[in-house]
Amino acid sequence: xxxxxxxxxxxxSSINLTVALCLLLTMDLVWGYFCLNRRTALFTPLNDLGLxxxxxxxxxxxxxxxxxxFLLLTLLALLAxxxxxxxxxxxAQLLRAKGPGGWQRLALRLAPHVMHYGLIVILAGYLCSYxxxxxxxxxxxxxGSHLSLPGAGGQVQLLAVEPEYYQGERLAFWKNEVIAxxxxxxxxxxxxxxxxxxxxxxxxxxxxxxxxLIDFAPKSLNGMKMKTRIDLHVRKDPGVALYLAGMAxxxxxxxxxxxxxxxxxxxxx
Amino acid sequence: MSMITSHTAxxxxxxxxxLALAAALAPGKRSLPVNLPLAAAIGCNLLAVGLRCHQAxxxxxxxxxxxxxxxxxxxxxxxxxxxxxxxxxRPTQRIxxxxxxxxxxxxxxFPKDFYLPFLKSKTLLAHGFLWFGVVGKACFILSAAWAAxxxxxxxxxxxxxxxxxxxxxxxxxxxLWTASMFSGELWSYxxxxxxxxWEDPALTLTMAAWFFYGCLLHLHLxxxxxxxxxxxxxxxxxxxxLTLTCLPDLGPFRIPFGL
Numbered sequence: 001x002x003x004x005x006x007x008x009x010x011x012x013s014s015i016n017l018t019v020a021l022c023l024l025l026t027m028d029l030v031w032g033y034f035c036l037n038r039r040t041a042l043f044t045p046l047n048d049l050g051l052x053x054x055x056x057x058x059x060x061x062x063x064x065x066x067x068x069x070f071l072l073l074t075l076l077a078l079l080a081x082x083x084x085x086x087x088x089x090x091x092a093q094l095l096r097a098k099g100p101g102g103w104q105r106l107a108l109r110l111a112p113h114v115m116h117y118g119l120i121v122i123l124a125g126y127l128c129s130y131x132x133x134x135x136x137x138x139x140x141x142x143x144g145s146h147l148s149l150p151g152a153g154g155q156v157q158l159l160a161v162e163p164e165y166y167q168g169e170r171l172a173f174w175k176n177e178v179i180a181x182x183x184x185x186x187x188x189x190x191x192x193x194x195x196x197x198x199x200x201x202x203x204x205x206x207x208x209x210x211x212x213l214i215d216f217a218p219k220s221l222n223g224m225k226m227k228t229r230i231d232l233h234v235r236k237d238p239g240v241a242l243y244l245a246g247m248a249x250x251x252x253x254x255x256x257x258x259x260x261x262x263x264x265x266x267x268x269x
Numbered sequence: 270m271s272m273i274t275s276h277t278a279x280x281x282x283x284x285x286x287x288l289a290l291a292a293a294l295a296p297g298k299r300s301l302p303v304n305l306p307l308a309a310a311i312g313c314n315l316l317a318v319g320l321r322c323h324q325a326x327x328x329x330x331x332x333x334x335x336x337x338x339x340x341x342x343x344x345x346x347x348x349x350x351x352x353x354x355x356x357x358x359r360p361t362q363r364i365x366x367x368x369x370x371x372x373x374x375x376x377x378x379f380p381k382d383f384y385l386p387f388l389k390s391k392t393l394l395a396h397g398f399l400w401f402g403v404v405g406k407a408c409f410i411l412s413a414a415w416a417a418x419x420x421x422x423x424x425x426x427x428x429x430x431x432x433x434x435x436x437x438x439x440x441x442x443x444x445l446w447t448a449s450m451f452s453g454e455l456w457s458y459x460x461x462x463x464x465x466x467w468e469d470p471a472l473t474l475t476m477a478a479w480f481f482y483g484c485l486l487h488l489h490l491x492x493x494x495x496x497x498x499x500x501x502x503x504x505x506x507x508x509x510x511l512t513l514t515c516l517p518d519l520g521p522f523r524i525p526f527g528l
Contacts, residue, residue, distance in 0.1 A: 015487060015491050015493060016493060018484075018487055019484055019487055019488060019493065022480045022483050022487065025477070025480040026477045026478075026480045026484070026510070027477075029473045029474065029477035029480065030473070030477050030513060032473040032477075033471075033473040033477070033513070033516075036470035036473055037470040040467075040468055040470065043467040043468075044467055044468055046467045047461070047463050047466060047467055047468075126464065129463070129464070133463075170323070170324070171325070173385055178388070179388070179391075180391070181388075200388055200389050200391065200392075200460065201389060201391070201392045201394070201459045201460050203459060203462065210462060212459075212460065212462040233462045235462045235463075237462070237463075240458065243454075243464060247451050247454070247455075250451075251451065254447065258444065261440075
């Protein structure tokens with residue numbers, strides 16, 4: 001029994017498997033480019049629906065165009081398992097054979113493995129995000145109107161929209177268009193009220209939800225007069241912290257790896 | 270008052286890059302006939318990129334990649350073959366110039382610079398996504414050029430040296446490509462609430478290139494393939510992969526020097 005599990009572990013931690021998976025992923029993603037390019041509308045709901053409902057509807061009914069995506073998920077799952085097995089084996093070897101140089105040297109030697117673990121955390125974060133995210137799409141707010149957050153007892157009210165119109169000469173196509181927009185929100189729950197400012201790349205976090213500004217009106221000082229409104233995406237995404245942590249871990253590994261590379265090069269001069 | 274446009278500056282750059290390539294391919298060992306038009310071409314290309322960034326700042330100029338990539342490669346030209354013998358250096362520099370000329374021709378024949386910048390690109394993350402990606406891709410091209418050099422028939426020590434350089438450029442490119450992907454994911458999360466926006470097909474090619482070079486680095490580190498196979502993978506495979514990553518930035522055909 002032990003030999004079977006050891007053999008399976010060895011197979012799973014094979015670097016040849018990594019190479020094969022990376023090649024298959026590359027080819028699958030190139031295939032995916034052409035499918036996504038031709039049938040973009042099929043994949044757009046994936047942002048809001050989540051993985052399972054999307055797979056049961058758009059995904060399973062258009063397998064010719066979405067097959068690459070299911071293959072991608074399978075290959076990524078295999079890559080995560082292979083990366084975990086391979087990295088864990090190497091880390092165990094490194095920890096057993098502590099060479100000269102102490103902990104600092106060991107930390108530098110662990111750099112590539114930190115990157116590998118970072119990748120696994122990122123993939124886990126994405127999976128978590130696509131499986132468990134709650135999305136309220138197209139929540140439109142006009143000044144004075146409010147939005148209730150489901151299950152949280154919180155309310156978001158739009159107090160005012162503060163647009164900044166471009167008045168310079170350099171961006172001719174942008175003259176009198178909104179160049180920056182700030183939406184003043186009132187966030188209230190059982191504990192009290194507070195004001196927050198929402199803009200294009202600055203979401204507001206409230207009661208576990210993140211509020212993202214997707215669109216707004218009016219966009220121009222001239223032209224057709226439209227009522228003032230903002231369109232929001234409201235999301236509760238439990239995977240964010242995980243994939244951000246994964247990115248931080250991967251970046252740390254990368255920095256350590258380059259530091260080790262430079263130190264190694266200097267030592268050999 | 271007539272002023273030079275970004276497109277005109279890039280047209281000048283294309284002609285000068287072609288002159289530098291012609292001089293590099295001509296027999297003789299003098300470097301001035303290559304370096305002079307190359308320096309002028311880099312100047313024109315810098316002007317073209319600078320004008321497009323100036324016209325869009327603080328937003329991101331759309332589809333700048335094909336115009337900015339030759340500039341990066343031109344700037345890398347002196348660094349690409351530092352501290353190595355002329356017999357090893359020249360083939361790489363010739364390949365590099367040939368790629369630059371090919372890229373400028375593609376950018377002139379299939380421009381996609383008619384899209385206006387959009388408001389959500391007004392963030393440093395968007396600029397990081399673009400520039401890390403462009404410099405990363407330039408490193409990948411250098412890696413492919415060195416790998417192609419390693420395939421030329423000559424002493425094995427030269428091939429080993431060329432493959433070592435190919436590996437270093439691939440590693441640097443991979444790090445920058447990763448930084449570009451992370452910047453893009455963070456930007457996407459802040460702007461749209463999700464790290465991957467499935468409206469943009471280009472993201473699949475970005476990921477494909479990441480896995481392709483991840484695989485190359487594993488092959489280099491483990492030596493599980495022979496050197497010739499690795500060189501073929503890095504040069505021919507790299508060329509195919511990089512051509513594919515340029516596809517989303519190319520538009521419909523235009524006469525390159527039309528009025």
